[in-house]
Amino acid sequence: MPLYVGESDGGRVIKLGTGLTQITTDATESVLPVWETWDFLPTTESGDTVFRNIIVTVSYSNGYLIRVTPYMDGTALTAQDFSGSGAGTMDCQAFVAARGARLKVKVEALARTGELEMVNIRVGYKPLRLAP
Amino acid sequence: MALSYFSFGPFTKGVSDTRNTSLDASGLLRVGRHLYFDGVGKLRAANGSTVSLTLMDDAGTPAEVTSICEIVQWADTVLAVAHSTVTDKAYLYRLDSSLTGYYNLAGAFTAASQALPLATALWTSMPDAPVVTIAEMNGEAHIACTNASTASTQSFPTRVFTGSAISDLTADIDGSAGAETIYALGVFSFQSHRWMWGFGSGATAATGYRPDLLRFGGPIGGGFAASGSGSFSVGHRVKSLRESVVGVCVAGEVAYIGTSYSLWPVVGFGFDTWDKSNPLDESFGFIGPKAACAANGVCYYWSPRGPMRVAGLSRPEPLWDMIPATVASVVDPEKIVASFDPTTDQVVWFFRGNGVTGNQLVCAFDIRRGVFLGPDRDIGVVVGAANTINPITAPNAAAATGPSGAPTTPVTSAVGTTHATASWTNGDATAATTVEYRVQGGTTYTTAGTTAVGATTFVITGLVGGVPYEWRAYHLKNGVASSYVGPVAGSQFTTGTTLTAPSGLSVTDTGPSFRDNAFLQWTNSPETGTSTELYVDSVYQGVVGTGVSSAYLTLADGTYNFSIRHIRSGYTASAYNGPVSQTITQLS
Numbered sequence: 001m002p003l004y005v006g007e008s009d010g011g012r013v014i015k016l017g018t019g020l021t022q023i024t025t026d027a028t029e030s031v032l033p034v035w036e037t038w039d040f041l042p043t044t045e046s047g048d049t050v051f052r053n054i055i056v057t058v059s060y061s062n063g064y065l066i067r068v069t070p071y072m073d074g075t076a077l078t079a080q081d082f083s084g085s086g087a088g089t090m091d092c093q094a095f096v097a098a099r100g101a102r103l104k105v106k107v108e109a110l111a112r113t114g115e116l117e118m119v120n121i122r123v124g125y126k127p128l129r130l131a132p
Numbered sequence: 133m134a135l136s137y138f139s140f141g142p143f144t145k146g147v148s149d150t151r152n153t154s155l156d157a158s159g160l161l162r163v164g165r166h167l168y169f170d171g172v173g174k175l176r177a178a179n180g181s182t183v184s185l186t187l188m189d190d191a192g193t194p195a196e197v198t199s200i201c202e203i204v205q206w207a208d209t210v211l212a213v214a215h216s217t218v219t220d221k222a223y224l225y226r227l228d229s230s231l232t233g234y235y236n237l238a239g240a241f242t243a244a245s246q247a248l249p250l251a252t253a254l255w256t257s258m259p260d261a262p263v264v265t266i267a268e269m270n271g272e273a274h275i276a277c278t279n280a281s282t283a284s285t286q287s288f289p290t291r292v293f294t295g296s297a298i299s300d301l302t303a304d305i306d307g308s309a310g311a312e313t314i315y316a317l318g319v320f321s322f323q324s325h326r327w328m329w330g331f332g333s334g335a336t337a338a339t340g341y342r343p344d345l346l347r348f349g350g351p352i353g354g355g356f357a358a359s360g361s362g363s364f365s366v367g368h369r370v371k372s373l374r375e376s377v378v379g380v381c382v383a384g385e386v387a388y389i390g391t392s393y394s395l396w397p398v399v400g401f402g403f404d405t406w407d408k409s410n411p412l413d414e415s416f417g418f419i420g421p422k423a424a425c426a427a428n429g430v431c432y433y434w435s436p437r438g439p440m441r442v443a444g445l446s447r448p449e450p451l452w453d454m455i456p457a458t459v460a461s462v463v464d465p466e467k468i469v470a471s472f473d474p475t476t477d478q479v480v481w482f483f484r485g486n487g488v489t490g491n492q493l494v495c496a497f498d499i500r501r502g503v504f505l506g507p508d509r510d511i512g513v514v515v516g517a518a519n520t521i522n523p524i525t526a527p528n529a530a531a532a533t534g535p536s537g538a539p540t541t542p543v544t545s546a547v548g549t550t551h552a553t554a555s556w557t558n559g560d561a562t563a564a565t566t567v568e569y570r571v572q573g574g575t576t577y578t579t580a581g582t583t584a585v586g587a588t589t590f591v592i593t594g595l596v597g598g599v600p601y602e603w604r605a606y607h608l609k610n611g612v613a614s615s616y617v618g619p620v621a622g623s624q625f626t627t628g629t630t631l632t633a634p635s636g637l638s639v640t641d642t643g644p645s646f647r648d649n650a651f652l653q654w655t656n657s658p659e660t661g662t663s664t665e666l667y668v669d670s671v672y673q674g675v676v677g678t679g680v681s682s683a684y685l686t687l688a689d690g691t692y693n694f695s696i697r698h699i700r701s702g703y704t705a706s707a708y709n710g711p712v713s714q715t716i717t718q719l720s
Contacts, residue, residue, distance in 0.1 A: 001522050003472075003473040003474075003480070003518060003520050004231065004519060005471075005513070006201070006202075006203050006212065007513055008199050008200065010197075010514075011186050012196075013184045013212065015181060016511070018179055018585075019179055019180040019586075020180055021180045022180035022512045023183055024513065025514075030180075031177065031178060032165075032166065033165060033178065034166070035163070038160060040138050041153070061582060062583050078640065078651055080653060080682040082679065084656075084658070084679070085551060085591030085658040086581055086590070087580070087582075093679065093680050094682065114587075115584070116176065117170075117174055118143065118177075119141070120139060121141050122137050122140065124136070125137075
């Protein structure tokens with residue numbers, strides 16, 4: 001029972017929910033999912049925490065290529081890419097090793113070669129100081 | 133002290149684009165794009181889209197129309213209405229239920245990727261694309277558009293398609309014993325009766341301009357009654373634009389009549405009992421004629437305040453609290469198009485947002501889990517109409533269509549110690565491919581995995597070094613498998629004992645920081661179970677574990693050569709990736 005859409009700026013009837021690329025105005029593009037968490041504040045807004053690492057667990061049917069970007073107190077840290085082949089589940093461990101009050105994580109798929117499932121995102125941390 | 137761990141997921145609460153930061157963040161995403169839920173809390177990447185058909189105009193050399201206005205199921209086929217600003221005509225198309233071709237007025241089917249309209253145009257001299265509704269009744273389709281009439285003109289009559297002819301809809305709606313041409317602004321079917329709303333600017337009270345008026349015909353497609361006995365108006369202000377009917381959505385036992393500020397439910401058990409009753413409290417009305425859809429007896433609609441849902445005669449429930457930023461970003465909300473996607477359990481509203489010129493953003497609400505997913509994902513095209521189309525499957529249908537051929541020409545490449553790349557030529561590009569492998573001469577195959585549709589390569593992983601393997605593959609489509617290709621010489625290989633090296637090493641000087649200042653990133657080879665050794669000026673610095681593809685090092689000021697290699701117990705270490713030279717600055 002697929003969903004079909006008709007273009008408002010053209011004459012194409014398009015079937016949604018099929019393949020790894022989607023139709024655009026003039027070509028196709030990969031369907032690249034994005035996951036972004038809310039901020040995690042273990043020691044409240046003005047406390048201090050060392051965030052050590054982020055573990056992104058993905059399941060995939062035919063390889064994966066993802067980018068993990070930590071945001072410390074709203075500022076993006078260095079993005080780290082992870083890739084794998086075949087089918088399976090992988091814990092991708094991105095290092096943060098930075099100190100601040102709050103951390104959020106953005107995960108982007110950079111390419112699609114098969115099914116991709118976001119299993120979980122975890123962060124390892126050590127609280128240093130609660131807010132005064 | 134050991135590290136503490138916080139789990140953001142598993143993500144079961146969907147997406148919210150605003151929240152009190154003191155609330156628990158676990159299970160809730162701030163942004164999610166191209167996602168859907170599957171099974172019990174499995175958050176998957178959504179699939180894409182493909183072109184099924186292109187609708188063409190009726191010019192001597194047919195050209196693509198400029199806008200699609202409606203697409204609905206009708207009988208065992210599909211009806212679509214499209215408009216061309218080149219010909220200033222609106223056309224009707226009859227397509228098969230799998231959208232593989234089109235019918236002509238005589239009922240002859242042509243399989244084609246470009247569909248031609250039925251011979252007679254719906255409306256001519258129409259410069260702007262109309263907003264169209266289609267209602268099925270008694271084997272006929274009634275087709276109306278919102279620019280049919282105004283207070284001073286009546287331009288585009290309601291049309292009737294019988295399956296073999298297109299004509300104007302006529303009925304004696306003023307009791308004059310003579311039929312008048314109908315200029316309805318919209319049509320729908322409800323409880324085996326045909327309904328229409330809004331009327332043209334005829335000379336009598338019955339045919340005068342009444343955008344607030346609903347008129348229903350007799351049961352099973354019977355004729356429309358004269359004014360008064362087969363009609364009622366919504367609202368309290370006759371001929372008021374504010375109380376004009378904006379759109380209608382039939383969900384369960386109720387027809388929800390949406391004006392610009394309220395919903396008027398119509399319930400009853402037929403002609404004699406229908407009553408417009410009172411408007412639903414805090415319903416806020418429909419924002420546009422296509423802003424509502426029904427799913428499982430519930431009406432989901434976009435009101436002037438944002439998305440809502442209502443069932444039966446209960447109080448409508450706001451859904452906008454989770455996505456106020458998305459609601460505030462909507463441009464031209466009256467052009468929102470709603471539809472239900474049963475394959476993902478999502479009601480989707482196609483809208484135009486900040487910086488986007490057309491309805492190509494999607495606000496998706498998972499109705500089974502009651503959560504939003506992807507309130508602003510971009511689907512790449514501007515949407516004018518949307519609908520679920522069920523392909524026709526006969527009760528005693530023949531076996532499902534399998535692959536049209538098997539894969540051929542197997543080739544094995546990039547053989548490492550624990551991996552190899554299998555590739556082939558597709559025998560059916562619309563099928564997926566499953567790859568199996570075994571030790572040469574063995575009796576049991578292991579399934580390596582199944583590719584996406586159309587893929588021609590698969591990386592087999594989890595192998596053991598120094599062992600001869602062979603693989604075979606088959607296409608899979610609609611649950612039907614093709615014959616195998618392999619094992620043949622091209623699908624046989626022996627894994628090595630020297631690990632494949634990592635690649636793409638880059639080193640960044642992260643500058644003064646509280647701890648680390650050299651950041652290394654690389655791409656792991658497909659080898660499984662490998663760790664990665666880090667070297668600086670050929671001096672061993674440490675090792676990072678399986679799957680890790682980045683690391684920090686703390687170094688004194690200076691310029692260094694960095695290199696890495698894969699290792700694994702029982703295997704020969706890979707070659708080095710590097711050296712990569714980088715100047716490092718330490719905390720001063």
